[in-house]
Amino acid sequence: MxxxxxxxxxxPVLRQVSKPIERVDADLQRLTDDMLExxxxxxxxxxxAIQVGVPRRMLVIDLSKEGEEKQPLVFINPEIVGxxxxxxxxxxxxxxxxxxxxxxxxxAKVTVKYLDREGKEQSVxxxxxxxxxxQHEIDHLNGVLFIDHISRLKREMVIKKFTKAAKSKVL
Ligand code: GNR
Ligand code: NI
Numbered sequence: 373m374x375x376x377x378x379x380x381x382x383x384p385v386l387r388q389v390s391k392p393i394e395r396v397d398a399d400l401q402r403l404t405d406d407m408l409e410x411x412x413x414x415x416x417x418x419x420x421a422i423q424v425g426v427p428r429r430m431l432v433i434d435l436s437k438e439g440e441e442k443q444p445l446v447f448i449n450p451e452i453v454g455x456x457x458x459x460x461x462x463x464x465x466x467x468x469x470x471x472x473x474x475x476x477x478x479x480a481k482v483t484v485k486y487l488d489r490e491g492k493e494q495s496v497x498x499x500x501x502x503x504x505x506x507q508h509e510i511d512h513l514n515g516v517l518f519i520d521h522i523s524r525l526k527r528e529m530v531i532k533k534f535t536k537a538a539k540s541k542v543l
Contacts, residue, residue, distance in 0.1 A: 373409040376424040381469045381534040387515040390420075390427045393448050396491030400430070400448070404489060407432045408444050416467045418505045420512030423468050431509040435501055448487035450510055453495070455479035462504045464518045472530055476521045478507050 379385050393400060403426060411419040411432055418433040429449050436443040460480040465473045481499045484506055488494050498506055508518055519527045 373405045375413045376406055376410045378410070378414070378467050379423055379425055380538070381517070382531055382538060383468075385425055385427075386422060386468055386512070386517060388422060388427045389515050390422050390429045390513040392429050393487070396448060396487060396489070401489070403428075403430070404432065404446050408434070411467075412442075414467050417501070418509045419467065420509045422512055422515075429513045431513065433502070433505050433509065435505065446489045447484070447506070447509070448489075448491070450484050450486040450506070450513070452482050452507070452510060453485050454483035456481035460500075460504070462501070464504070464508060466508070466518055469517065469519065469530065469534065472519075474519070474522045474526060476504075476508075476518050478504055478521070482506060484510075 403421065407419050407421065407424060407430075410424055411417075411434065417435055418431060420431040421428045431447050431450065433445045433447070434443055456479050458480045459477050461475050461477045463473050464476045465471075480503060481497065482503050483495060483497050485493070485495045496502075511517065511520075519530050
C-alpha cells in the first residue's frame with residue numbers, strides 16, 4: 373500500500389469530471405487500498421480518487437473515531453438517487469483545501485446507489501455526517517468543491533490565498 377500525494381487547490385485537476393469505473397478488478401482494489409491509506413494518514417474521513425489525481429468515480433469514507441475499530445467504506449460509481457427536502461448544516465473541511473473550514477448547507481438525507489468493493493450493486497439511505505460526507509465526495513467526482521457552496525466573496529478569498537501559496541512554493 374502507498375500513501376499518495378494529495379492534489380491541492382487551485383490545481384485544475386480538482387475541476388475534472390471523473391469517469392465511471394468500468395471494471396472492478398485488481399488494479400481498482402489497489403487504488404482502493406492506496407486511497408484508504410492516504411485518507412488515514414492525512415487524516416480525513418473521506419477521499420475521492422481525483423484528490424490523488426485519478427479521474428475515476430470512486431471514493432472511500434471512514435467515520436470511525438480515533439481508537440475505535442476502523443470502518444472503511446468504498447463507493448464505486450456512486451449516484452444520488454434521492455435527497456430530502458430538509459437540510460442540515462455542517463462545518464466542512466477538505467484535504468485538498470488544508471486548514472480551511474466553513475459551514476455548508478446540504479440535504480440532511482440522501483439515498484445513494486453504488487457498487488461495493490466486490491462490484492455488487494448496493495444502496496444506502498444516509499443521514500448525519502455520512503450524508504454530508506457522501507455529498508462532499510460525490511461533488512469531487514463532478515469537479516465541485518465545498519467552497520462552491522459558500523459565498524462568492526469567501527470563495528474568492530480562499531482561492532486567492534491558495535493561489536499565492538502555490539506560487540511561492542514554485543519559486
Ligand atoms: O476529512 C474530511 N472531513 C470532512 C468534514 C466535514 C465534511 C466533509 C469532510 S470530507 C474531508 C476529507 C475530504 O476532503 N474529502 O474529500
Ligand atoms: Ni474534499
